[in-house]
Amino acid sequence: MGDTTDIKKGAIIRHNNDLYVVTFAQFVNPGKGSAFTKTKLKSISTGKGIEITYKSGESVDIVQVGYTNMQYLYNDGTNYSFMNKETYETIEVSADLLGDDVQYLREGLEVIMAMHEGRAVAMQLPKKVKYIVKEAPPAVKGDSASGNVTKEIVLDNDLHIQAPIFIKEGEEILVNTETGLYAGRVNE
Numbered sequence: 029m030g031d032t033t034d035i036k037k038g039a040i041i042r043h044n045n046d047l048y049v050v051t052f053a054q055f056v057n058p059g060k061g062s063a064f065t066k067t068k069l070k071s072i073s074t075g076k077g078i079e080i081t082y083k084s085g086e087s088v089d090i091v092q093v094g095y096t097n098m099q100y101l102y103n104d105g106t107n108y109s110f111m112n113k114e115t116y117e118t119i120e121v122s123a124d125l126l127g128d129d130v131q132y133l134r135e136g137l138e139v140i141m142a143m144h145e146g147r148a149v150a151m152q153l154p155k156k157v158k159y160i161v162k163e164a165p166p167a168v169k170g171d172s173a174s175g176n177v178t179k180e181i182v183l184d185n186d187l188h189i190q191a192p193i194f195i196k197e198g199e200e201i202l203v204n205t206e207t208g209l210y211a212g213r214v215n216e
Contacts, residue, residue, distance in 0.1 A: 030090035032065045032082045038150050040072075040142060042089040043080070047072040049142075049150040051127060072149050075124040093142040093149060100137045108133065110141060110148075121148045129153055132205045134185040153205040158214055159183035160200055167193040178210075 032055075035041070039050045048069035057063040063084035070077045082088060098110040098119075107120040108130065119141075123130055125148065132153055133139075142150040163182035178190040189203060191210040200214035 030088050032084055032086055032088060034090050035065050035067060035082065035088060038142065038152050040091040040093050040144060040149055041069060042091050043069065043078075046074075047091060047144065047149065048078070049125075051077070070127065072125070091144060093144045095152075096141050096143055098139055098141045100133050100135065100139060102135065103130075103133070110139070113138070119148055121151070125149070126151055129205070131187055131208075132157055132185075132203070134159065155206060156202045156204055156211050158200055158202055159185065159187070161191075161195060161197050162186075164191070164195050164197045164199075 035050060035053045037050055037053055039053075041048050041050060048071055050067055051070050052066075052068035054066045055063065056066060065082045065084070067080050067082065068077060069080060097113045099113055101109040101111055101118065103109070107122055108126060109118055109120050111118045121141075129151060134157070137157060138154070140152040141148050142152070160183065161181050162184050165179055167179070177193055179193050179195075180188055181191045181195055182188055183201075183203070187203070189208065189210055191201065195201060195210075195213075202211040202214060203209070204211040
């Protein structure tokens with residue numbers, strides 16, 4: 029058992045005898061009234077999502093899970109394969125369990141997998157991930173004068189993001205996986 033301060037993205041909660049992974053958690057302290065935590069939870073068994081608001085200090089059944097360093101290998105169309113970095117065992121995880129985070133996966137990416145009773149229940153991405161720019165249209169003279177200081181680029185895993193106009197094809201950049209935004213060039 030825990031309380032609302034233990035609720036974080038990726039935590040596993042038991043609710044109505046089912047396990048849920050926290051996909052979104054926001055602490056809210058309105059000026060008037062008591063504080064609360066808004067959450068979005070996804071059922072591990074069914075994949076259905078629910079939203080629950082917990083009052084501050086309310087007890088929550090946080091399930092203890094083990095964390096394993098894994099490396100993303102490939103996607104076969106329905107499942108994503110990961111390899112345990114210590115034992116070299118591979119596991120397959122459904123796209124439903126991974127949710128929107130699949131867009132940040134690229135071959136060789138190291139992630140932390142939450143395991144409960146021998147099965148993967150949630151994935152934690154690194155906060156920033158390095159990618160190579162696959163496509164970047166050239167900057168056009170006058171872009172910055174019109175206030176258009178970003179352009180859409182395509183990364184080596186086919187992720188599309190907005191980046192500054194000076195980014196060129198072949199450059200290595202960082203992307204923040206929490207926001208999906210450009211986070212800078214890779215320092216060499």
